[in-house]
Amino acid sequence: MRARCAEAYAELRTGCPVFHTEAWGGFWVASRYEDVYEVGRDVARFASGPGAMLPPVGHGRPLLPMDADPPEHPEYRRLLLPRFAPAAVAGMEADVRDLARGLVDEIAGRGEADLYETLCKPLPMLLITRLLGIERDETFWAWTDTLIYGRVDGTSPEEIRAAADGLYGFLEGQVADRRRRPGRDDLISLLLQGDVEGRPYREDEILDLCFFLLIAGLENTAFGIRATLRHLAVEPGDRAAVLADPGLVHNLVEQSLRLYSPVTGLCRTATSDTVVAGQSIAAGERVLLLFGSANRDPAVFPDADEFHLDRRDGRHVAFGIGPHRCVGSNLARLEMRVAVEELLRRIPQFQLSGADPGWYDATRLDIVWDPEEVAR
Amino acid sequence: MRVSVDRSMCVGHAQCSAICPSVFGSDESGYAVVLGDGSVEPGDENDARLAADSCPEQAITVTG
Numbered sequence: 001m002r003a004r005c006a007e008a009y010a011e012l013r014t015g016c017p018v019f020h021t022e023a024w025g026g027f028w029v030a031s032r033y034e035d036v037y038e039v040g041r042d043v044a045r046f047a048s049g050p051g052a053m054l055p056p057v058g059h060g061r062p063l064l065p066m067d068a069d070p071p072e073h074p075e076y077r078r079l080l081l082p083r084f085a086p087a088a089v090a091g092m093e094a095d096v097r098d099l100a101r102g103l104v105d106e107i108a109g110r111g112e113a114d115l116y117e118t119l120c121k122p123l124p125m126l127l128i129t130r131l132l133g134i135e136r137d138e139t140f141w142a143w144t145d146t147l148i149y150g151r152v153d154g155t156s157p158e159e160i161r162a163a164a165d166g167l168y169g170f171l172e173g174q175v176a177d178r179r180r181r182p183g184r185d186d187l188i189s190l191l192l193q194g195d196v197e198g199r200p201y202r203e204d205e206i207l208d209l210c211f212f213l214l215i216a217g218l219e220n221t222a223f224g225i226r227a228t229l230r231h232l233a234v235e236p237g238d239r240a241a242v243l244a245d246p247g248l249v250h251n252l253v254e255q256s257l258r259l260y261s262p263v264t265g266l267c268r269t270a271t272s273d274t275v276v277a278g279q280s281i282a283a284g285e286r287v288l289l290l291f292g293s294a295n296r297d298p299a300v301f302p303d304a305d306e307f308h309l310d311r312r313d314g315r316h317v318a319f320g321i322g323p324h325r326c327v328g329s330n331l332a333r334l335e336m337r338v339a340v341e342e343l344l345r346r347i348p349q350f351q352l353s354g355a356d357p358g359w360y361d362a363t364r365l366d367i368v369w370d371p372e373e374v375a376r
Numbered sequence: 377m378r379v380s381v382d383r384s385m386c387v388g389h390a391q392c393s394a395i396c397p398s399v400f401g402s403d404e405s406g407y408a409v410v411l412g413d414g415s416v417e418p419g420d421e422n423d424a425r426l427a428a429d430s431c432p433e434q435a436i437t438v439t440g
Contacts, residue, residue: 041433078405085406086390250394314391314430321432325387330406 002264002292002360006305009293018279018287024054027267027286028279033297033317035277036289039268041322043069046268046287048324054267054288055151059164063216064208066266066324073323075196076209080327083190089330092127096334099126100342108346108374112353115365116226119343123335124221128214133186134174143167148219171210175203187213217328219362220262224332225339227260227359228253231307232340233352233367238309243348246341248309253336255307258316260359261292266320291317346375377416377440379424381408385435395430396423408435 012019012031019029030036039046049062049069057063065076082088100123107113129136146155146163171188178189191209194201201209231252232239242248265288272283281287295316296304319326326332350369357363379399381392386408392400393408398420401411408431416424428436 037432081388081405085388085404086393086402087404312395312426312430314389314395314426315432315434317432319389323387325389325432330390 003358005292005360006296009290009296010305012290012293013297018277018281027054027288028276028281029265029288029290030276031290031293032277033294033300036291036294036317037321039276039287040289040317040320040324043073043323045271045274047271048073048268050267050269050286052266052268052324053151054265054286057147057164058151058157058160059147059168061164061204061208061211063212064205065327066212066216072196072205076194077323077327079190079194080209080213083187084327084329084331086330089334092331093334093338095130096123096127096338097342099123100335100338104342104346109371111371112366112368115229115343115367116222116363119339120222120225120229120365121218123225123339124218127331127335128217131187132174132210132214133184133188139166140170143170144215144218148215167211167214168207171207171214175206175210216326217332221332221335223262223362224257224260224336226362226365227262228256228336228340229343229367230352230357230359230365231256231260232344233350233365234356235307236351238307239344239348241309242340243344249337249340251309251312252340253333254312254314254316255309256336257318257333258295258301258313259305259307261295261316261318263318263320263326264292265290266324289317289321291320347373348375349373377418377421377424377438378414379410379416379428379439380414380437381410382435382437383407385433386431387433389432391430391432392427392436396420396427399424400427400436 009031017032017035021027030039047069048067052066065073068076103119103122107118143163143166146159150160174188178192188210191206242252267286267288269286270281270283274281295318298304300315301313319329347369350367353366353368357365388406390402390406393402399411399416401409403409425438428438
């Protein structure tokens with residue numbers, strides 16, 4: 001689907017901007033920017049509590065704060081936002097850069113590498129474990145992989161259940177540890193201080209928040225970094241431009257987010273009978289906000305299917321729109337930018353080692369370069 | 377030229393402060409604030425306009 005998404009999205013936007021599909025129990029798809037904007041920002045008419053992911057993760061628990069509505073939703077965000085605000089994230093840049101530099105140092109002398117496994121995937125993993133204050137563990141990552149990819153790759157419900165049980169069990173242990181030794185600075189300790197209108201978070205809320213904080217920034221961020229680095233590999237002109245003018249990295253990241261939107265879409269559920277773009281939608285029906293299509297809507301972005309390194313196009317909705325805007329957007333942007341900067345700093349010239357794997361899958365990104373040209 | 381932010385619309389995308397940090401900042405939760413009294417120096421006008429255009433929520437108003 002993503003391989004030919006430009007054509008498919010254009011057909012949807014012009015032919016049937018709010019269309020219905022029977023897939024996954026049936027849902028509507030909003031593909032134009034203006035409709036995604038309208039539905040995403042109206043949390044009274046469109047709820048998130050019934051679940052934003054399609055297909056769902058499959059362990060039967062809400063992904064918090066995403067799958068929440070008022071009064072809980074703004075209360076969860078009130079606790080989390082200061083940790084992911086621009087000032088807080090700026091304070092993480094040195095750490096993120098150290099992690100990225102270490103990963104690039106590992107491969108610099110080799111002359112070839114799969115950037116997905118050596119840089120795109122480990123950078124967000126290393127960072128989130130640091131923020132949560134947990135140790136890395138192979139079993140732990142096998143569980144998260146099963147939950148993230150098992151939704152779509154045919155993993156049995158029993159395996160997904162087992163992975164969820166394993167991961168939640170691990171997180172329960174972490175929460176218990178923070179209760180025994182309070183006062184630490186990590187995100188799990190922060191969750192213990194949360195309240196909803198004066199009521200302390202319940203244990204299940206803490207675990208669900210913990211779980212989603214852990215997985216929300218893994219695959220999505222890895223996908224975003226991969227798509228950006230692949231773009232630099234297949235468009236040497238854009239790579240040369242960023243090398244010549246490092247400030248262009250911001251446009252590079254925003255264009256990459258817009259065109260290669262890591263989160264293709266998320267759902268809302270109508271709270272009452274309503275109408276979107278002339279289409280009646282009944283109470284209880286779901287609407288998928290197709291961010292990837294909204295970001296290619298020529299009504300907002302001229303020549304929308306092209307990568308414009310000379311443009312910002314910051315209005316894109318890669319991180320969503322309205323009160324559910326991705327809490328981690330500032331951190332994700334930082335990771336994408338620093339991954340680019342640290343790769344280009346040591347390995348300014350590189351190319352794909354084989355056929356173009358495309359931007360649309362979270363798969364290998366094999367590149368080659370001349371080890372003699374690696375910068376110190 | 378003057379700018380203002382509708383705080384009831386801002387959800388903290390932080391595009392404005394990234395694009396035009398001399399005019400826009402963010403509070404401790406990451407919501408946009410206008411630095412100073414909202415008047416924009418002539419040298420900052422292009423960036424301030426780009427910041428307003430880059431707000432996904434369209435929460436920034438430019439006048440003058």
